[in-house]
Amino acid sequence: MPALPPVFNRLILTDMAIHTIDLQFQGQRNTIAAFLVETTAGPCLVETGPHSTLSALTTGIQALGYRPEEVQHVLLTHIHLDHAGAAWAFAAQGATVYVHPEGHRHLLDPSKLLQSAKMIYQEQMDVLWGSLEPIPHSRLQTVTHGELIHIGDKTFTAWHTPGHAVHHIAWQLDDNLFAGDVAGVRIHHGLVAPPCPPPDISIEHWQASLALIRTLPIGQLYLTHFGCVRDILPHLDELEKRLLAWANWMHPYYEADTPAEEVIPLFVKLVADELSASGLSKTDIVAYEHANPAWMSVAGLLRYWKKKNIPQ
Numbered sequence: 001m002p003a004l005p006p007v008f009n010r011l012i013l014t015d016m017a018i019h020t021i022d023l024q025f026q027g028q029r030n031t032i033a034a035f036l037v038e039t040t041a042g043p044c045l046v047e048t049g050p051h052s053t054l055s056a057l058t059t060g061i062q063a064l065g066y067r068p069e070e071v072q073h074v075l076l077t078h079i080h081l082d083h084a085g086a087a088w089a090f091a092a093q094g095a096t097v098y099v100h101p102e103g104h105r106h107l108l109d110p111s112k113l114l115q116s117a118k119m120i121y122q123e124q125m126d127v128l129w130g131s132l133e134p135i136p137h138s139r140l141q142t143v144t145h146g147e148l149i150h151i152g153d154k155t156f157t158a159w160h161t162p163g164h165a166v167h168h169i170a171w172q173l174d175d176n177l178f179a180g181d182v183a184g185v186r187i188h189h190g191l192v193a194p195p196c197p198p199p200d201i202s203i204e205h206w207q208a209s210l211a212l213i214r215t216l217p218i219g220q221l222y223l224t225h226f227g228c229v230r231d232i233l234p235h236l237d238e239l240e241k242r243l244l245a246w247a248n249w250m251h252p253y254y255e256a257d258t259p260a261e262e263v264i265p266l267f268v269k270l271v272a273d274e275l276s277a278s279g280l281s282k283t284d285i286v287a288y289e290h291a292n293p294a295w296m297s298v299a300g301l302l303r304y305w306k307k308k309n310i311p312q
Contacts (some may be wrong), residue, residue: 021061046076098143139261179224197292
């Protein structure tokens with residue numbers, strides 16, 4: 001690998017054939033990552049980040065000695081815009097995009113995905129996420145649970161890991177697991193936070209996915225938010241504990257039918273107090289809020305309790 005330009009020495013972290021590219025989302029470091037994996041078939045990407053950070057991703061790819069058009073394989077953990085928003089740009093250059101079957105239709109026709117995001121982000125949509133274009137069927141490949149994907153000399157295993165999203169995949173490469181959001185958000189070895197946006201959070205499915213991950217022969221978790229984690233079992237235990245604590249905290253507000261706008265400031269304070277008590281710097285606290293806005297989890301967790309209480 002060629003020497004990196006000085007500006008990227010701090011923005012690309014290298015671990016053997018895996019390179020973590022900091023996408024500097026909204027000008028913040030350590031918030032959203034994409035991972036470039038070197039193979040004998042050329043570079044492949046796990047995650048692309050949003051389209052709004054495509055220039056940072058392109059620069060990172062070039063700093064590693066590759067041209068963006070050499071990326072012919074893109075593996076997505078799920079279709080949320082902070083993970084998959086730029087996938088269409090690589091598909092337009094001929095790349096195959098690997099996705100969960102439940103996410104396929106939303107990349108083929110992203111109109112519902114865009115409509116849902118615009119309802120949440122409104123006038124901030126373009127600034128935060130950029131563009132989203134359809135990906136042709138010929139450029140999409142769905143993967144089953146446990147399926148092996150061979151790219152050059154590398155073999156990835158797709159583990160369906162719902163909980164954060166029904167269309168979530170954790171990708172295993174040797175003893176590495178690209179865990180998307182199912183393994184939570186953790187910045188600079190800080191606390192482990194569960195991202196709980198709407199619409200399909202499931203605590204039970206999330207716990208089952210964590211149980212699966214605990215059985216895998218892995219030594220590293222690669223978190224999109226953010227970077228490499230090696231203390232895997234304590235990390236997963238902390239994530240599950242906080243996921244249950246947040247869900248249980250939210251339950252009385254669901255039972256009382258409290259409007260979300262009244263719950264949001266209370267939950268934001270709860271999370272802010274937890275972050276502050278953990279000893280994180282102000283810079284890292286800002287990074288956590290960009291990676292996992294606390295207000296987003298209010299709608300997700302309230303919706304979880306609503307769905308749980310609908311008679312089957």
